[in-house]
Amino acid sequence: MSNVQIITGNQAAAIAAKLCRVQVIAAYPITPQSKIPELLSEYVEKGELKAEFIRVESEHSAMGVCLSASLVGARTFTATAANGLAYMHEQLHWAAGARVPVVMSVANRGLGAPWTILNDMQDTLSQRDTGWMQFYCFNNQEILDYVIMAYRVAEEVLLPAMVCFDGFRLSHTVMPVEVPSQELVDAFLPSRKLPYELTPDNPVNINPVVMGDRLPDPEGNICPDYMGFRLRMQKAHEEAMGVIREVGKAFGEVFGRSYELPYHAYQIDDADTVFVTMGSLSSEAMDAVDYMRKAGRKVGVLGLRVFRPFPSKETADILANFNKLVVVEKAISYGYETPLATEVKAALYTNGSNPLPEVYSVVVGLGGKDVNPQDLVGITEKLEKISPDRPSWWHEEELKQ
Numbered sequence: 001m002s003n004v005q006i007i008t009g010n011q012a013a014a015i016a017a018k019l020c021r022v023q024v025i026a027a028y029p030i031t032p033q034s035k036i037p038e039l040l041s042e043y044v045e046k047g048e049l050k051a052e053f054i055r056v057e058s059e060h061s062a063m064g065v066c067l068s069a070s071l072v073g074a075r076t077f078t079a080t081a082a083n084g085l086a087y088m089h090e091q092l093h094w095a096a097g098a099r100v101p102v103v104m105s106v107a108n109r110g111l112g113a114p115w116t117i118l119n120d121m122q123d124t125l126s127q128r129d130t131g132w133m134q135f136y137c138f139n140n141q142e143i144l145d146y147v148i149m150a151y152r153v154a155e156e157v158l159l160p161a162m163v164c165f166d167g168f169r170l171s172h173t174v175m176p177v178e179v180p181s182q183e184l185v186d187a188f189l190p191s192r193k194l195p196y197e198l199t200p201d202n203p204v205n206i207n208p209v210v211m212g213d214r215l216p217d218p219e220g221n222i223c224p225d226y227m228g229f230r231l232r233m234q235k236a237h238e239e240a241m242g243v244i245r246e247v248g249k250a251f252g253e254v255f256g257r258s259y260e261l262p263y264h265a266y267q268i269d270d271a272d273t274v275f276v277t278m279g280s281l282s283s284e285a286m287d288a289v290d291y292m293r294k295a296g297r298k299v300g301v302l303g304l305r306v307f308r309p310f311p312s313k314e315t316a317d318i319l320a321n322f323n324k325l326v327v328v329e330k331a332i333s334y335g336y337e338t339p340l341a342t343e344v345k346a347a348l349y350t351n352g353s354n355p356l357p358e359v360y361s362v363v364v365g366l367g368g369k370d371v372n373p374q375d376l377v378g379i380t381e382k383l384e385k386i387s388p389d390r391p392s393w394w395h396e397e398e399l400k401q
Contacts, residue, residue, distance in 0.1 A: 118368020
């Protein structure tokens, strides 16, 4: 059973955390995610959610609380954005290295300086190498669904997960969202079980200093060296893609919305050119495609839902079939191009796509700059006129000149 509610993205994230029966919530407010901990605090105060709500003095401390509580078996949750996420940076590495299944929602927002409270994806994409799984949501329904799925995936592969969605464009925008019953969520997501026993009678030294060579523990067992631990984490990410697909399929069987594929595709069956995007930018791309289709142009959209682990083979298998790819992204890896474009090119090359499609990388929407379907139509038309000695990427402003 479920019911449809007209709610914001922030409400969807908070309701999902409640449905997952989180046990420890550590929170520090930052726009545009502040409503999430406010709602969770309200649920706890009213007795609707049996959890410890811990008010901390910083985002660094919030993640410290979550990873510590997770180590002893609690299901933990937090939320942040932009410079708050950047302040967590050290603890993000600790959480991933400690292999704790913390789930965190991030309302994507541009990083200072200069200050902005508006949306781009620079904050989470700059943390892509911390060891966290990253999911990017297209609408508010996906926010609710991915928080629920993230716990099941994270607790199986023992990796933390970010559920990312566009600040204001989703966090503060209301949409119809199908909210499942507690009984359905309980059946899909059972209580967390630790893979080890931790009691006062069985003390464990967690995350000691590890040297460059394998050494015996006090019982004489040979333990991994530092690289050994990192290899285990890399293998967990490689295995996670299969788990994500299995969980996405199982979610569809229970709730009627399948996430078996790490992307959503629109009008690509006969396309020559495909927009490759993430997050709510996919909706603008879909509107642009509808406009161009009426003019007889064969254009489609592929919106990535999963960025870490990157679905390299799945992405290459589908994108290798097109002549031209226009990667449109609200982020840039300074000194090169957009992170998604780099990943797409690597996926195509690594998986043996031949011939390689033309791949164009375009930066849009930084700091909340509006991106509408007509902008994407114009970008496509401009790229068609670019000479072969084109640069590797463009900023939207350059294409308008």
